[in-house]
Amino acid sequence: MKNYNxxxxxxxxxxxxxxxxxxxxxxAEIYRKVGMNDEALALLKRGLIxxxxxxxxxxxxxxxxxxxxEIEEAYTVLKPQLSINxxxxxxxxxxxxSCFKQNLILEALNTYKRVLFISPKDNEATEFIVKYDNFDSIENEDLTQKTFDISNLDDEIESWSTLSLVPQVKEEPVVEDKPKSEPGQIFSHTLVDLYLxxxxxxxxIEVLNSALAENPEDQRIQDRLLELEGQDEISESKGREDLMAAFESTAKKLEQKPKVELEKLTMAFELFESYLKKRSSEVLNG
Incomplete structure (x- = not known):
C-alpha cells in the first residue's frame, strides 16, 4: 500500500x-484509500459545512x-448537486x-446520456445505453443484484496535490455558485448514431425532431432529419411499386383461368382492395 504519511x-x-x-x-480521499472511512466521513461532514x-x-x-x-444516503447527497455538476x-x-443501485434505471439512463453528450466516445456510457435503453422490457428484473464496480472512478492521489486548494492568503467568505439550469433535451449526434x-x-428521428425544435437553425440536424425521412419515403415508394408489380403479375395469370374461377378471384381481389383502402384511411386519420 502506498505511503501517504x-x-x-x-x-x-x-x-x-x-x-x-x-x-x-x-x-478525506487519502483516508478513504487507506481504509480510514470513519475519519473520512467525519472530515467531509465538517468541511462541507x-x-x-x-x-x-x-x-x-x-x-x-x-x-x-449506504446507497440511499449517497443518492440523497448527490441528487441536489446534479444541476451544479x-x-x-x-x-x-x-x-x-447510485441510481442503478436503487433500480432507478431511467434516471441512470438519462444520466449516462448526458455523459455521452459531453464525451461521445465514453465506453461505459455507450455500453449502459445500449444495454438498458429499452429498460421497460426488464422492468421487473432485480438489477440491484448485479455487481457494479466503482473502482474505476478513482484517480491517482497525486492529482489532488496538484490542485490549487491552499491559497497563500486568507480565504474570502464563501459565495456559493448559483445552480446551473439543467438542459431539457440531452442531444448529440452520437446518440442518433447509437439508435441507428x-x-x-x-x-x-424523434431525437432529431426534438433537437430541431430547440435549434431550428441547425443545418446538420435538418440534413440528417431529411436524410432519414427521405429513406422512409423511398422505402415506402419501393413497397408500393413491388405491390403493384405483384398485382400485375397475378392479373396476367388470372386471364388464363376459367371464367367461373376468374369471377371468384375477382371478388376476392375486390374485397382485398376494399380492406386496403379502409386500412389506409385508418392510418392517415390517426
Missing amino acids: NLITKYKSQLEKDPRSKVFAPL HHPNFSAAIIVYGQLLLERE GDNIKFLKLFAH KQGAKQKA
Whole structure:
C-alpha cells in the first residue's frame, strides 16, 4: 500500500492553521484509500459545512457512501448537486451508479446520456445505453443484484496535490455558485448514431425532431432529419411499386383461368382492395 504519511501530515497541518481550508477533500480521499472511512466521513461532514457545493468533496463523499453500501444516503447527497455538476463526468457516473443501485434505471439512463453528450466516445456510457435503453422490457428484473464496480472512478492521489486548494492568503467568505439550469433535451449526434446502429430509426428521428425544435437553425440536424425521412419515403415508394408489380403479375395469370374461377378471384381481389383502402384511411386519420 502506498505511503501517504507525508501528505496526511501536510494536509492536517494546513487544516489546523485554517479549519475552512479546502484541503479537507484530498485528505478525506487519502483516508478513504487507506481504509480510514470513519475519519473520512467525519472530515467531509465538517468541511462541507463551509463548502457545501465543493465538487471534489461531494465526489469523495458520494463514492465513500457507495462503497459502504449506504446507497440511499449517497443518492440523497448527490441528487441536489446534479444541476451544479452537470458537466462533471466523474460526478455524473457516480450519480448514475447510485441510481442503478436503487433500480432507478431511467434516471441512470438519462444520466449516462448526458455523459455521452459531453464525451461521445465514453465506453461505459455507450455500453449502459445500449444495454438498458429499452429498460421497460426488464422492468421487473432485480438489477440491484448485479455487481457494479466503482473502482474505476478513482484517480491517482497525486492529482489532488496538484490542485490549487491552499491559497497563500486568507480565504474570502464563501459565495456559493448559483445552480446551473439543467438542459431539457440531452442531444448529440452520437446518440442518433447509437439508435441507428440498434435499428431504432424512429427513435433517432424523434431525437432529431426534438433537437430541431430547440435549434431550428441547425443545418446538420435538418440534413440528417431529411436524410432519414427521405429513406422512409423511398422505402415506402419501393413497397408500393413491388405491390403493384405483384398485382400485375397475378392479373396476367388470372386471364388464363376459367371464367367461373376468374369471377371468384375477382371478388376476392375486390374485397382485398376494399380492406386496403379502409386500412389506409385508418392510418392517415390517426
